[in-house]
Amino acid sequence: MSSETPASVDGERTALLSSQHPPTHDADADADVDVDDIASAEPSLNGTNGCDSEHGVVGGTFSRNLGALEAFAIVISIVIGSGVFTSPGSIDTNVPSPGAALIVWLIGGVLAWSGAMTMAELGTAIPGEGGVQPYLKYIFGDAFGFLAAWTWIVAVMPATLAILSIVFVESIYSAVGVTGEGDRLVHKVLSILVLSVIGVANSISTKASTGLNNFFVVVKFVTIAAVVVTGVAVIILHSSAPDRDVGGGDWFKKSWFAFRDSINPDGSITDWTRLSQWEMFGHYSAALYAALWAYSGWDKAIYISAELSTPAVQLPLAINTALPTIIVCFITANAAYYILLPWNVVSTSDSVAVTAFSTLLGPGFGILAAVFICLVVAGSLLGNSFVAGRMAVAAANMEWFPEVFSIVGRAGIKRTADDDTAAPAENGLVAPRASKSDAPINSIILSTALAALYILFGNFRALLTFNGLGEFTFFFLTVVGAIFLRFREPGLARPYKPTILIPVIFSLVSGFVVVRGAAFAPTQAIILLGLWILGLAFYWARKAYQRRSGVVSS
Secondary structure, eight states: OOOOOTTTTHHHHHHHHHHHSOOOOOTTOOOSBOHHHHHHHSOOOTTSSSOOGGGTOOOOOSOOOBOHHHHHHHHHHHHSSSHHHHSHHHHHHTSSSHHHHHHHHHHHHHHHHHHHHHHHHHHHHSOOSSTTHHHHHHHHOHHHHHHHHHHIIIIIHHHHHHHHHHHHHHHHHHHHTOOSOOOHHHHHHHHHHHHHHHHHHHTTOHHHHHHHHHHHHHHHHHHHHHHHHHHHHHHHHHHHOTTSOOSOSHHHHSOSSSOOOEEOTTSOEEOGGGOOHHHHHHHHHHHHHHHHHHTTTTTGGGGGGGGBSSHHHHHHHHHHHHHHHHHHHHHHHHHHHHHHSOHHHHHHOSSHHHHHHHHHHOHHHHHHHHHHHHHHHHHHHHHHHHHHHHHHHHHHHTTSSOGGGGOOSSOOSSOOHHHHOOOBOTTSSBOOOSSSOOSOHHHHHHHHHHHHHHHHHOOHHHHHHHHHHHHHHHHHHHHHHHHHHHHHOTTSOOSBOOOTHHHHHHHHHHHHHHHHHHHHOHHHHHHHHHHHHHHHHHHHHHHHHHHHHTOOOO
16 A cells, blocks of 8 residues: 555645646735736646646546536536426425525525635646545545545445436426326336436537537526526516416515415424524524535536646636526526415425426426426436546546546547557647547446446435535535645645635535534445445555556555
8 A cells, every 4th residue: 555645745746736836825815816827827738637647646538628618518507407496395494484595595506606616726726637536635645535536436426327317207207297106116217228328428429418518508597597587577467467366476475584384395384483593503404405405516617627728717717607607597596486386385396397387377388397307407417427437537547446447438448559649739738539439438337337226226315315425525625625725835826716714614514514414314424434444445455456566556
């Protein structure tokens, strides 16, 4: 096993960063993006994706052929999924008023944005591909980077793909009017079929995947716009004819911030005037948890930072345009739900948009809404599958996973000469490969197979909690690491550097989410702990094998 520790590799890290980022002492600068910093901090790629294999950081695998628009589209495509159409009921049930629900949506969005900004700081300061794993490796050491990669590859991303596949099939059932449990085996088989189709679509090429993502982004905006425009139309109709019974009616008859009884899914009533402060805190935390699920995917832009042509500019730009856009979409859509439906219906509905259109415009429009929601979920599934494969590639390049998963452009067990050579482009970046596909097909097969297992042996609610625990544990560690790095290396060039309050606030909330989730779902927490132990055993065994084989450890 490698004997590297965070302390023993400080010199190596300094050498790595100094060769790619000339030190600029910016400890007192909290500006967003400094053009001078960008010019000096852009990595000297030399045919790689910004990483130096000599120092144990992943070498180039993908071409830098994505721009800010593609990154924006991928974030939009991943984040705007089923959550904005299914989470409103869970949030409304756990808050005393519609106004409080909208505030929870705002807080959840701001927290997601703060986490994304911190990830952008790390993504522009520390080179590497594969999401948070190169950051944790750099800050805390090799084992932490591996454990993050292991968690995402075998737990978080497959669970996410499984959840979205299940939701997609349930949305189809809703569109055709199928209710109840039905044949669970058929449901699981259909979910795996959907998952496989998405995997094949992402195996064609990066260009094809981003093209599909752009299409789904349009579908998502059209779907949310339809909800918002319908709400505005109801307001206009009411103002022109106050006696006309259009929409829910509660929106102009009741106060948006006054306490009102909430109806729970089991039919019980929550009287907010009788709850203690601690009980109210529990309800608010449950509402925030549902909101964070709706915003999940906010971190995914960093997974493709190695494919951005100028990540120091494009990564912050994509994040700081996509997240505010998503927040506005979510808040306006939820405000429209409260206009279109009686407020007690919002609490009890699992598909608010379908219910709203069915109630207001008839069952035909309800079916149309369900079809559009299916497309929205498909877009999220495509985007998550797109980034899932790239994590295994990065882990294989780090020598954490078998070399077979580092192959892109084809399926196969062994690397060939074509896998190791790529003609440099005029700008010194890696040129597109001769292969028609530049997709990580082996890694996509891995993530698809693991997700299929989760579909077969899991269920929606258990997978949701399991996924959240795995994600937020490493979000917490990464953001705490970003704070620690500010003090350990104040001279590190940071082309993008938000105020330190942003990572501090996010670390506090993410730590709370992890503790709360583990306390309320001990089974999933124990399974996750077991996976970590298994992962560390694999890590040490692989390091021992590399030593015996004479392979230089990263």
